[in-house]
Amino acid sequence: MLIELSRGITLHPGSFTAVIAPEKKILAALNSNADLQRFLFLFVCGNYSRILSGISRTSGNFEVRRPFTADQLLSVIHDASHTVVFVEHDPTLFDGAERLMDPIASALRQAGREAMVILWAPASDRSFAALIRQADRIIEIIPEGPPPDRFGFANQRSCRKGGAVPRAQKTLEV
Amino acid sequence: MWILDSAIRSGGVDLWHKDGTVQKCHHEYDPPFYLHLKDADLHHEMIGALEEHYRAEPCTFTTIFGEREGYAVYAGRPVAEAIEQQTQFAAQLFNVDVRRDQRFMAENAIVPCCADPSDRFSPLFEHGLNCMEIRIRDDPARDQTCSDIEIVCERTERLHGQEKTVLADLFGLIAASDPDLILMTDADRWMSKLQERARVLGLEMPFSRNGKYRTMDSRSYWSYGRVEHKEAALIPDGRILIDTEQSFVYREGGLAGVLMASRLSGLSPSLASRFTPGTLISSYETYEAVRRGIVVPFRKSDAEVLRKFSALKTADRGGMMFQPEPGIFADVDEIDFTSMYPSIIVKANLSPETIAHPEREQRGFLPTALEPLLDLRIRTKHLKKTDPAIAGIDAILKWMLVTCFGYTGYKNAKFGRIEVHEGITGRSRDILLQTKDIAEEMGFRVLHGIVDCLWVQGSPAAALQERVDRETGMPTELEHFSWIVFLPLNDGLGAYNRYYGRLSDGSVKVRGIAARRHDTPEYIRTMQGAMLAVMGKASTIAELDGQWDPVNAIYRNAVEQLPSAPAQDMAISRRISRLTYAHRCIEGAAVNAYRECGVPVAPGMKIRYVVRDARMYQVDPAWHADRFDIPYYRELLDRAWAEITYAFRAGRAAGRERQKSPAMRMQQRICAERP
Numbered sequence: 001m002l003i004e005l006s007r008g009i010t011l012h013p014g015s016f017t018a019v020i021a022p023e024k025k026i027l028a029a030l031n032s033n034a035d036l037q038r039f040l041f042l043f044v045c046g047n048y049s050r051i052l053s054g055i056s057r058t059s060g061n062f063e064v065r066r067p068f069t070a071d072q073l074l075s076v077i078h079d080a081s082h083t084v085v086f087v088e089h090d091p092t093l094f095d096g097a098e099r100l101m102d103p104i105a106s107a108l109r110q111a112g113r114e115a116m117v118i119l120w121a122p123a124s125d126r127s128f129a130a131l132i133r134q135a136d137r138i139i140e141i142i143p144e145g146p147p148p149d150r151f152g153f154a155n156q157r158s159c160r161k162g163g164a165v166p167r168a169q170k171t172l173e174v
Numbered sequence: 175m176w177i178l179d180s181a182i183r184s185g186g187v188d189l190w191h192k193d194g195t196v197q198k199c200h201h202e203y204d205p206p207f208y209l210h211l212k213d214a215d216l217h218h219e220m221i222g223a224l225e226e227h228y229r230a231e232p233c234t235f236t237t238i239f240g241e242r243e244g245y246a247v248y249a250g251r252p253v254a255e256a257i258e259q260q261t262q263f264a265a266q267l268f269n270v271d272v273r274r275d276q277r278f279m280a281e282n283a284i285v286p287c288c289a290d291p292s293d294r295f296s297p298l299f300e301h302g303l304n305c306m307e308i309r310i311r312d313d314p315a316r317d318q319t320c321s322d323i324e325i326v327c328e329r330t331e332r333l334h335g336q337e338k339t340v341l342a343d344l345f346g347l348i349a350a351s352d353p354d355l356i357l358m359t360d361a362d363r364w365m366s367k368l369q370e371r372a373r374v375l376g377l378e379m380p381f382s383r384n385g386k387y388r389t390m391d392s393r394s395y396w397s398y399g400r401v402e403h404k405e406a407a408l409i410p411d412g413r414i415l416i417d418t419e420q421s422f423v424y425r426e427g428g429l430a431g432v433l434m435a436s437r438l439s440g441l442s443p444s445l446a447s448r449f450t451p452g453t454l455i456s457s458y459e460t461y462e463a464v465r466r467g468i469v470v471p472f473r474k475s476d477a478e479v480l481r482k483f484s485a486l487k488t489a490d491r492g493g494m495m496f497q498p499e500p501g502i503f504a505d506v507d508e509i510d511f512t513s514m515y516p517s518i519i520v521k522a523n524l525s526p527e528t529i530a531h532p533e534r535e536q537r538g539f540l541p542t543a544l545e546p547l548l549d550l551r552i553r554t555k556h557l558k559k560t561d562p563a564i565a566g567i568d569a570i571l572k573w574m575l576v577t578c579f580g581y582t583g584y585k586n587a588k589f590g591r592i593e594v595h596e597g598i599t600g601r602s603r604d605i606l607l608q609t610k611d612i613a614e615e616m617g618f619r620v621l622h623g624i625v626d627c628l629w630v631q632g633s634p635a636a637a638l639q640e641r642v643d644r645e646t647g648m649p650t651e652l653e654h655f656s657w658i659v660f661l662p663l664n665d666g667l668g669a670y671n672r673y674y675g676r677l678s679d680g681s682v683k684v685r686g687i688a689a690r691r692h693d694t695p696e697y698i699r700t701m702q703g704a705m706l707a708v709m710g711k712a713s714t715i716a717e718l719d720g721q722w723d724p725v726n727a728i729y730r731n732a733v734e735q736l737p738s739a740p741a742q743d744m745a746i747s748r749r750i751s752r753l754t755y756a757h758r759c760i761e762g763a764a765v766n767a768y769r770e771c772g773v774p775v776a777p778g779m780k781i782r783y784v785v786r787d788a789r790m791y792q793v794d795p796a797w798h799a800d801r802f803d804i805p806y807y808r809e810l811l812d813r814a815w816a817e818i819t820y821a822f823r824a825g826r827a828a829g830r831e832r833q834k835s836p837a838m839r840m841q842q843r844i845c846a847e848r849p
Contacts, residue, residue, distance in 0.1 A: 043483070055483070063481060063483070064481050069475070072477035074475070099255075
């Protein structure tokens with residue numbers, strides 16, 4: 001069983017892989033792989049997942065566990081007995097729990113001896129960098145196309161409020 | 175023994191009690207923490223070392239999940255953390271971070287601010303505290319010392335003049351009056367400054383009764399999605415010191431609220447006044463656990479259970495809301511469930527250890543711990559209608575019970591679990607839907623609903639309330655609106671949380687509009703408040719239309735007077751969430767203005783500023799402001815005005831609609847004739 005992230009880039013069982021990739025990319029990889037339905041898949045995320053709602057899995061083999069503290073994340077990784085363990089990195093779990101970064105990195109590596117362990121983040125941060133020190137592979141996929149519009153956020157807000165989409169930010173928040 | 179303060183001192187606990195005079199009583203107290211290992215043999219060397227270097231004894235202790243075999247280790251937190259490291263976080267530790275004074279009182283059935291521990295859940299109590307109020311007129315953000323102070327004790331005194339004289343007089347008055355309780359403006363911002371100035375000027379600061387102070391560090395933290403800031407505090411031993419400006423508990427509940435919070439949480443009143451309702455409910459649960467002989471976990475390592483994706487989607491939905499139709503409505507009743515979420519916890523037996531089988535007979539820790547608190551709230555809610563002195567206690571109980579639900583899902587809650595959180599919201603959705611069905615079955619029109627409230631039009635409302643109470647098993651409150659306005663969103667649909675209406679007693683209840691928002695400038699708040707007061711005189715929608723002229727006059731007058739209004743009345747209060755801003759914005763300009771004035775800012779701090787030029791992002795701290803951007807404030811004024819004019823527009827539209835439809839007039843007459 002393989003997960004193809006991008007052409008020529010595949011994830012293998014029996015390894016701990018750290019992936020930095022755009023949300024769309026990772027969602028496409030998970031949603032387009034019919035093989036995943038056949039294996040026990042564990043999705044691990046914090047309180048606010050970026051991609052959980054975008055995953056279109058109805059398979060009975062797709063399971064979720066949400067740790068809200070670093071201690072809980074460690075327990076979840078120790079308890080996992082799935083073929084694929086996908087961890088969405090949540091830096092807020094490590095606020096004030098830096099002591100657990102090394103044990104969690106070790107636990108991910110240990111779990112990766114028997115399962116396909118993927119630690120994913122859309123961008124690296126300090127805690128992610130500490131966790132991936134023990135990864136077998138680190139894959140970073142740079143988003144294609146031009147860099148995001150610096151006014152993208154303002155445009156989204158305007159649209160949500162029902163107004164016309166401005167070309168650029170005209171007014172600033174008060 | 176009426177305890178007014180407690181402190182951890184000299185390897186034990188100091189309790190300050192008042193029985194005529196105030197006395198300190200020191201208790202030697204060195205409690206253990208508890209250790210449980212799944213496989214103790216794996217760590218026999220570590221256990222041997224613990225037995226050798228510290229006192230470590232095999233024992234059995236009780237968690238909310240049942241009894242555990244383990245060890246009582248007579249050592250502090252550093253040893254507990256070393257055990258965690260050495261066991262690769264396999265060790266389960268308990269009672270490591272319970273405050274020692276709180277634990278001592280819980281184990282010995284001592285209740286602070288209470289002559290008789292059996293009165294802990296009584297809403298009625300007296301205190302013989304000798305009180306002093308210190309009102310400092312200087313600004314703690316700018317001034318380094320006090321030069322203008324008003325002291326209210328047996329008589330009112332004003333201290334004004336040279337710094338050394340003012341401080342010497344202040345300290346002299348405190349020493350002479352020897353108050354048990356000091357209410358002080360911005361105490362936490364002033365105390366460290368006063369301590370420093372007293373040292374420089376060679377004065378002895380007499381706030382503490384034994385010269386000792388406890389310190390609390392300043393910090394910024396996330397709470398309910400926003401950054402909050404807590405000032406550092408210097409708390410004197412042997413006295414209650416309350417910061418009247420910064421204390422949320424004092425602001426909401428007054429002195430009675432602070433004393434009740436202290437009683438319930440087992441914390442000293444000085445500490446209870448500085449904590450949030452969330453920390454208070456957490457402390458209450460900790461006190462209750464220790465009192466019942468249940469150990470408190472150090473780390474929260476039990477994650478939610480494994481779930482199928484579809485099961486998670488079904489469970490994780492939050493509270494139920496019905497989107498209202500915007501407009502103005504006559505004769506509306508609001509059915510409000512009293513403390514709905516805590517009631518569900520108690521009634522449905524929801525607790526981390528019972529969540530898998532709440533129907534079983536064994537009652538969980540959370541329901542049994544919260545039940546007396548809930549009963550007390552139901553009593554205070556009833557009593558405050560006749561005794562205003564109870565209102566402060568009721569307000570604090572309300573806040574504690576509101577947060578007890580949130581804490582079941584909070585990552586650091588000692589007795590929380592996300593499945594309990596979901597179980598509560600799941601049941602609340604069922605109850606609101608059941609209430610809606612009952613209302614519609616009885617011929618009511620459901621206008622709006624938010625989690626634990628339903629707005630309905632029809633009659634008889636009392637019969638509806640009686641049936642809802644009976645069928646849901648939850649107590650409700652009923653409020654009658656002569657008319658109510660649900661405001662629209664930008665997309666034309668009704669806003670969930672922006673409404674106002676006239677209650678049957680003539681008062682106007684407002685939510686989410688300018689008069690209620692914390693960041694509204696005083697000038698605009700006053701204008702909208704005056705308009706609502708006039709509108710409150712109208713007991714029907716038709717009468718409301720008759721108030722258009724006086725309301726419009728208030729608006730015209732406010733617009734006319736705007737250029738000559740005092741700049742201070744234009745101050746906008748905001749809680750800043752960050753210190754650096756990617757784009758230019760008014761809030762960022764305000765942060766810079768504070769810095770330029772030499773005032774340190776931190777995320778979560780509240781700042782007050784006046785916009786001098788919105789286009790150029792020029793902002794002044796409120797105390798410096800002498801002019802303001804008139805078009806900018808006119809726009810804010812007009813927004814507040816639009817919230818008011820909507821009621822008149824909607825009222826006239828409803829009137830036209832009624833005139834067009836004789837059938838509806840007939841229907842209304844039939845409704846009115848019903849018994």
